[in-house]
Amino acid sequence: MSKIFALDIGTRKVAGLLATRENGTINILDCEVREHQTRAMLAGQIHDVDRVAAVVQEIKTVLEQRQGEPIGRVAVAVAGRTLRTLRGQTRKNIIFENEITASDVLDLELAAVQQVLNNLGNQPEQDLAECFYCVGYSVVSYFLDQEKIDNLVGQKGYEIGVEIIATFLPRIVLESMFTVLKKTGLEVSSLTLEPIAAINAIIPPDMRRLNLALVDIGAGTSDIAITTGGSVNAYGMVPSAGDMITEKLCDLYLLDFCVGENIKRLLSSQSQIEFTDIFGKQWSRSALQILSDLTPAIEELAATISEKIIDLNQTAPSALVCVGGGSLTPLLQEKLARVLHLPRERVGVRGPELISWIHNPTGKLTGPEAITPLGITSIATEQQGLQFVNITVNGKHIHLLNINQRLNILSALLASGISTKKMHSRPGLSKTFELNGELRIIQGTLGKPATVLLNNIPASLEDPVSDHSQIIFEEAQDGQDGQAKISDFISLIANKKIVLNSEAVSAGPAVYMNNEPVHHEAMIPDLAKIEIKADISLRALLRQKFDVSQASERSIVVTIDNEPRIITQQNFHLAINGQEASLEAPLQDGDIIEYTANTPRHYQLKDVVPEPITGRGVRVYINGQEYTIEGQRGKIMMNGQEVSPDEFIINGADIRTIPGKNAELIVVDLLRYITLDVDRNAGKKLKMFVNGREASFTTALSQGAEVKLYFE
Numbered sequence: 001m002s003k004i005f006a007l008d009i010g011t012r013k014v015a016g017l018l019a020t021r022e023n024g025t026i027n028i029l030d031c032e033v034r035e036h037q038t039r040a041m042l043a044g045q046i047h048d049v050d051r052v053a054a055v056v057q058e059i060k061t062v063l064e065q066r067q068g069e070p071i072g073r074v075a076v077a078v079a080g081r082t083l084r085t086l087r088g089q090t091r092k093n094i095i096f097e098n099e100i101t102a103s104d105v106l107d108l109e110l111a112a113v114q115q116v117l118n119n120l121g122n123q124p125e126q127d128l129a130e131c132f133y134c135v136g137y138s139v140v141s142y143f144l145d146q147e148k149i150d151n152l153v154g155q156k157g158y159e160i161g162v163e164i165i166a167t168f169l170p171r172i173v174l175e176s177m178f179t180v181l182k183k184t185g186l187e188v189s190s191l192t193l194e195p196i197a198a199i200n201a202i203i204p205p206d207m208r209r210l211n212l213a214l215v216d217i218g219a220g221t222s223d224i225a226i227t228t229g230g231s232v233n234a235y236g237m238v239p240s241a242g243d244m245i246t247e248k249l250c251d252l253y254l255l256d257f258c259v260g261e262n263i264k265r266l267l268s269s270q271s272q273i274e275f276t277d278i279f280g281k282q283w284s285r286s287a288l289q290i291l292s293d294l295t296p297a298i299e300e301l302a303a304t305i306s307e308k309i310i311d312l313n314q315t316a317p318s319a320l321v322c323v324g325g326g327s328l329t330p331l332l333q334e335k336l337a338r339v340l341h342l343p344r345e346r347v348g349v350r351g352p353e354l355i356s357w358i359h360n361p362t363g364k365l366t367g368p369e370a371i372t373p374l375g376i377t378s379i380a381t382e383q384q385g386l387q388f389v390n391i392t393v394n395g396k397h398i399h400l401l402n403i404n405q406r407l408n409i410l411s412a413l414l415a416s417g418i419s420t421k422k423m424h425s426r427p428g429l430s431k432t433f434e435l436n437g438e439l440r441i442i443q444g445t446l447g448k449p450a451t452v453l454l455n456n457i458p459a460s461l462e463d464p465v466s467d468h469s470q471i472i473f474e475e476a477q478d479g480q481d482g483q484a485k486i487s488d489f490i491s492l493i494a495n496k497k498i499v500l501n502s503e504a505v506s507a508g509p510a511v512y513m514n515n516e517p518v519h520h521e522a523m524i525p526d527l528a529k530i531e532i533k534a535d536i537s538l539r540a541l542l543r544q545k546f547d548v549s550q551a552s553e554r555s556i557v558v559t560i561d562n563e564p565r566i567i568t569q570q571n572f573h574l575a576i577n578g579q580e581a582s583l584e585a586p587l588q589d590g591d592i593i594e595y596t597a598n599t600p601r602h603y604q605l606k607d608v609v610p611e612p613i614t615g616r617g618v619r620v621y622i623n624g625q626e627y628t629i630e631g632q633r634g635k636i637m638m639n640g641q642e643v644s645p646d647e648f649i650i651n652g653a654d655i656r657t658i659p660g661k662n663a664e665l666i667v668v669d670l671l672r673y674i675t676l677d678v679d680r681n682a683g684k685k686l687k688m689f690v691n692g693r694e695a696s697f698t699t700a701l702s703q704g705a706e707v708k709l710y711f712e
Contacts (some may be wrong), residue, residue, distance in 0.1 A: 002020070003018050003019065003020055003029065003067075004018070004019050004020065004021070004075060004377055004380045004381050005017075005018055005063070005071045005073065005074045005075065005186075006019065006074070006075045006076075006373055006376040006377040006380055007056065007059075007074050007075070007076050007186075007373075007376070008076075008077065008372050008373035008376055009041070009046070009052065009056070009076065009180070010041070010218050010219060010220075010325075010369075010372075010389045011036075011041045011042065011175070011218055011219035011220030011221070011241070012035060012036060012041075012050070012218070012242070012243070012261070012325065012431065013033055013034065013035050013036070013219075013325070013369065014029065014033070014034050014035075014036070014055045014056060014117075014512075015031065015032075015033045015365065015369075015370070015372075015373040016032050016033075016056070016059035016060065016063060016373075017029075017030065017031035017032075017060075017365065017373055017374075017377060018030045018031070018063055018067060018071075018395055018571045019377045019381065020381075021381035021382070024357055025357050025358070025359055026357065026358045026374075026377060026378055027359045028358065028359065028360040028362055028365065028374075028377075029067070029362075030063055030066055030067060030362060030363075031063075031362050031364045031365050031373075032058075032062050032063055033058045033059075033364065034055045034058055034059055035055075036051065036052070036055060037051075038051055039257060040052045040055075041219075041220060042152050042220055042243075045172075045173070045220075045278055046176040046177065046180060049176060049179050049180055049183070050183070050358075052180050053179075053180045053183040053184055053614055053675055056180055056181070056184045056186075056229030057183070057184045057204075058586065059183070059185070060079075060184055060185075062681050063234060066208050066613055069507060070626070071165075071186070072185070072186065072187060073186065073187050073188070073189035074181060074186045074187070074188060074189060074276040075188075075189055075190040075191070075192075075376050075377065075379070075380030076176065076177060076181070076188060076190075076192075076195065076242075076376065077132060077191065077192045077193060077194045077196075077197045077372065077375075078174070078191065078193060080134065084257060086116050086119070087116070087160060087163065087164070088112045088113065088115040088116035088119065088163070089112055089115070089161060089163040089164070090108065090111045090112040090115050090161065090162060091143070091159055091160070091161035091221055092108055092111070092159065092160055092161070092372075093158065093159055094157065094158065094159065094160055096156055096158055097156070098156070099154060099155070099156055100132050100152045100153055100154065100155045100156065100157075100160060101153065102153050103424075104152070104160070104161075105142075105152050105153060105162075105426055106349065106410075106424070106461065106462070106492050108152075108160055108161070108162050109139065109162055109164060110410075110420040110423060110424065112162050112163070112164045113164065113414065113420055113421070114420045114421065114661060116124070116164070118378070120194075122323060122439055126326075127181075131458060134191050138655070139163070139164050140163040140164060140445060141162070141163045142160070142324035143159075143161035144159070144160055145157045145158055145159050145162065146159065146161070148292075160520060167265060171417075171584040173190075174399065178399055185250075185469075185691075187390050187399075188399050189380070189392070190374060190379065190380040191559065192224045192379045192616075193223075194216060194221075194372055195214065195216060195223040195224060195225040195235050195424040196225070196232070196235070196375070196379065197372050197375030197376045197378075198214060198216040198223065198225070198323050198324075198371050199214050199225045199227070199232055200285060200373050200375045200378050200379055201352075201355060201358075201371050201372075201374045201375030201378055202214065202321060202323055202350045202354075202355070202371050202375070203321065203667065206231070207227070208227040208228075208229075208230050208232065209227075209228075209229060209230045210227065210228070210315045210318055210319070211226075211227065211228040211313070211318045212226070212227045212228075212317055212318060212321055213225070213304055213309045213312075213313060213317040213319075213320045213321070214226075214227070214320075214323065215309070215319045215320065215321070215322055215323075215327070215336075216323050216324040216325075216371070216372060217242065217305070217322060217323070217324040217325075217326030217327045217329070217332075218241050218242065218324045218325060218369075218372075219240050219241055219242045219243045219246075219325065219326060220237070220241055220243050221237055221239055221240075221241055222237065222238050222241045222304075222305050222308075222324075222326070223235075223236075223237050223302075224236040224237065224238070224305070224308055224309055224312060225308070226312050226313045226317065228239070228313075234312040234313065235312075236308050236309075236311070236312045236576070238304050238305060238308045239310075240300075240301055240304045240305070240328070241301070241324075241326045242264070242325060243330060244297060244300075244301050245294060245297055245298060245301065245326075245329055246260045246261050246264050247260070248294060248297035249263060249264060249290070249293075252280050252293050252294075253275070253277055253283060254277040255275065255277055255278065258279060259275055259276070262275075263275055263290065264329070266287070267287045267290060267291060267330050268287075268328065268330055270287060271286060271287050271288075271317070272284060272285075272286055272287070272703060273287060274288065275284055277551065287330075287336060287586055288557055291330055291331060292490065295331065298330075298331050298332055298335055299335050300333035301329075301332065301335075302332060302339050303339055303574050305336065306336060306340050309340065309538060310340075316340045316341055316342060317340070317342075318346070319342070319347070319348075320336055320342060320346065320347040320348075320670075321348065321349075321350050322335070322336075322347065322348065322349045322350075322368065323350060323351075323368040323369075323371040323372070324368055324369055324371065324372065325347065325351050325367070325368065325369035327368050327677050328367070328368065329350070333347045333348065334347075347491035349368045350368065350371070351365070351366065351367055351370070351371070352365060352366065352367075352370045352371060352374055355374065356367035358374055358378075366551065368564050376477055377573075389407060389465065389466060389467040389468075389469070390467055391412055391467070391469040391470065391471060392469075392470050392471065393412055393413060393418070393471045393473060394416075394417040394472060396416060396504060397413075398412060398415050398416045400412055400465070407462050407464060407465050407466075408461065408463060408465060409452055409454060409459060409460070409461050409462070409463050409465055409471060409473075410423070410461040410462065411464050411465070411580070412469070412473070413461070413473060413589065414469055417702065418475070419471065421475060422475035423450050423461060423475070423476060424445060424449070424450065424476055425446070425447030425448055425450070425476035425477055425478050425479060426444065426478045426479065427444050427446050427447055427478075427479040428444025428445050428446075428447065428478065428479035428480040428481040428482060429444050429482065430442060430443050430481075430482045431442050431444075431481070431482040431483075431484075431526040431527075432526065432527060433525075433526070433527060433530060434529045434530065435489055435526050435528065435530050435532070436529070436530070436531060436532055440655075441482075442482030442483065442484045442524065443482050444479050444480060444481050444482045445479035445480045445614035446479050447476065447477055447478045447479030447480075448476060448477040449472075449476050449478075450473065450474060450476035451474045452470040452471065452472070452474075453471070453473075454469060454470070454472050455469060455470050456470070456472075460517055483523065483659075484523070484524050485520070485521050485522065485524065486513070486518065486519075486520050486521070486522050486524060486530060486548060487520045487521055488513055489524075489530075491518055494498050494591075496536075496587055496588070496589040496591075496620045497588075497589060497590060498541065498587065498590075498591050498592075498593060499590075499591070499593065500541070500542075500545065500591070500593045500595065501590045501594060501595060504685065505541070505544075505545070507536045507541050507587055509532045509533055509536055510532070510533040510536040510537055510540040511531075511532055511533075511540070512530070512531045512532075512533065513528050513529070513530050513531075514528060514529055515529075515531075516537070517540055517543065518542060519543055523649050528685055536587065537584070537586075537587070537591070538565050538576075538581070538583055538584065538586070538587050539583040539584065541587065542591075542595055546595065547597075548583070548597075550571070550597075551570075551571065551572050551583060551597065551660055552570070552571050552700055553568050553569070553582055553583060554568070554569045555556060555567070555568050555569075556569060556649070556650075556651035556652070557651065557652060558576070558608075558649055558651070558652065558653045558654075558655055559653070559654045560608070560655045560657075561655070561657055562654055562699070565608070567603055567649065568582055569602055569603065570582075571598070572595065572596060572597050572598065573594065573595065573596040574593070574594070574595050574614040575594045576591050576592070576593055577591060577592050578592075582627075602648055602649075603648065604645065604646050604647060604648055604649065604650045605636055605643065605644075605645050605646070605647050605648075605655065606645035606646060608649065609636055609645070609655055609657060610632070610657065611634070611645070612634020612635055612636060612657040612658060612659055612660065613634050613660060614630070614632070614633045614634055614659075614660040615629055615683075616631045616662040616663065617629055617630045617631045617662075617663045618631075618663045618664075618665050618701060618702075618703055618705075619703060619704060620665070620669060620701055620704070620705045620707055621704075621705070621706045621707065622674055622705075622707045622708075622709065623674075623699070623707070623708055623709060624675070627670075627673050627674075629663050629665055629673070630663060631661060631662045631663040632661040632662075632663070633660045634657060634658055634659045634660045635657070635658040635659075635660075636655065636656075636657055637655070637656045637657075637658060638650075638653050638654070639653055639654055641656075665700070665701040666697065666698050666700055666701060667688055667690065667695055667697050667698070667699050667701065667707065668697040668698065669701075670701075670707060670709070674709070676709065676711075681711035684712060685711065685712055686709065686710075686711055687708070687709070687710050687711070687712050688707070688708070688709055689707070690707055691705055691708070692706075702708075
């Protein structure tokens with residue numbers, strides 16, 4: 001006969017008991033109760049894991065020593081507010097020709113679970129797994145073309161849908177509980193809700209036809225359950241209970257919390273109470289006087305509990321059953337009866353002595369505070385609680401709630417916080433585009449499905465899991481969106497053979513995307529319009545080899561000797577068959593092209609203006625030696641100023657060339673070319689003859705004239 005270890009971790013006390021069940025009777029074999037020495041728990045929530053774990057360890061050790069055997073698994077309870085059950089549904093359009101597969105149905109179910117996750121709270125989706133355990137889901141209905149259907153697999157239609165119920169528990173509540181138990185070497189075997197445990201112990205099914213309210217008033221929380229019509233139809237909780245009264249007492253008299261808690265317990269058994277405040281001052285007060293001071297706080301607690309009861313029941317119940325240590329607070333039952341407008345005799349406390357099917361020879365677990373641990377034990381022995389299996393997912397320990405006895409790998413992955421989006425791959429999106437007016441499609445890839453190993457054996461998401469299963473999960477990878485280059489779709493048939501920078505190339509068709517010229521290797525975006533032109537331009541040819549996006553040509557207009565002329569300036573060097581050319585120049589088969597980027601070409605005057613004509617010179621003979629006298633050199637004028645041929649041309653310039661004048665000489669001009677020794681011939685007379693005839697300094701000289709100059 002297996003033993004059940006039940007543990008009630010309360011805000012003030014921790015109760016642990018060992019029990020068996022035989023013929024409908026629960027036999028309490030042993031029990032141990034310890035109080036927290038500090039406020040390690042507040043409002044039913046564990047705040048100091050180590051301190052709570054230390055108390056649990058004390059209880060476990062004592063029971064193990066007395067029973068002579070180890071304890072490994074435990075039944076526990078959590079506050080009644082924690083369980084959340086939500087509905088979700090989703091619909092999806094499908095292709096009529098394709099038969100619906102089991103994988104399609106699973107994808108649909110996961111999409112509905114994801115919708116519930118998205119609606120669970122206001123947190124971003126990536127944070128939801130950190131806030132809640134998804135402990136499972138069940139299908140309510142399938143839909144095919146908006147009509148209910150039992151099974152979608154094998155069907156055909158235009159739209160499929162599903163409605164599910166998904167169940168969640170706040171992760172913080174369970175994780176703190178799991179951490180405490182792990183520190184003490186315990187695994188969770190069963191979990192229930194505290195109000196379910198209490199009502200299971202104190203209100204049997206035949207009493208549930210009455211409209212009763214059960215309130216389990218502990219130290220930090222008051223859990224509420226409502227019965228009517230033979231069943232429990234509502235649960236609730238308020239974060240106010242016995243500690244609220246203790247804290248008020250501490251505020252009134254400046255007391256340490258433990259001192260205040262002790263005074264509160266003495267109010268029902270002593271008429272005069274002595275205590276010491278935080279300054280060491282001794283006090284002596286009557287219980288009646290203290291109760292009078294506490295009455296506003298007691299009335300506030302009663303009002304809070306009553307308000308929640310009416311909210312859950314929509315009216316006052318027929319009677320109110322109180323359990324839990326906080327229900328013994330003096331005056332509380334009277335205040336509850338008054339607020340709920342119930343006769344005083346219809347509000348009372350039920351203890352374990354009224355439970356006939358529990359045999360407790362230990363003499364412990366008396367009073368209303370024993371109801372919850374006894375209820376946890378009862379539910380665990382009947383296997384009515386949320387049963388746990390303990391598994392690992394990628395090395396992480398997961399406590400998986402077995403709600404529907406159909407646990408599978410999918411349930412485990414959801415409980416471990418793995419998003420449904422990581423479980424199935426999605427195919428990459430396709431792209432469509434037009435090629436010369438014809439619609440083309442670029443298919444996306446299918447993606448890589450998730451892989452799952454269950455106990456090192458390949459498995460599927462539907463495969464069942466059991467206690468201590470080990471799961472290794474590798475998330476799915478979505479397919480890549482369709483990708484292609486223009487060159488993947490066109491055959492680049494060469495029209496011309498060209499030599500480009502000493503390399504033979506083929507000049508194929510020109511490519512335009514959305515009316516803009518592009519490289520053949522350009523990636524194709526969705527909805528692009530691509531046009532292929534058979535004859536390629538020089539610019540398009542260069543684009544296949546170079547980045548010509550920064551290549552620019554600038555035309556300037558000048559006037560040269562009254563004739564307008566357009567000159568193109570470039571930031572690159574381009575020549576066809578040795579001649580400078582523009583990017584828009586036509587291509588011919590066999591062209592030899594030279595192209596260099598980043599070599600700016602700015603024209604100088606000498607590049608476009610012919611050298612001005614120089615005047616005709618005169619050849620003469622002086623004393624038998626031949627001399628040539630040059631004519632005047634021509635001039636280049638730009639905007640009225642004489643300039644050098646190396647000057648750069650500016651836009652709009654007026655350029656003129658002025659020819660040089662012919663040389664016209666007289667005898668005196670010869671003195672610039674010859675030297676007369678006047679000093680040696682002082683006193684002598686200069687004789688001048690031109691063509692044998694005596695001449696003067698002003699005698700004109702003609703072509704080939706013979707001149708004689710000497711002193712006599």
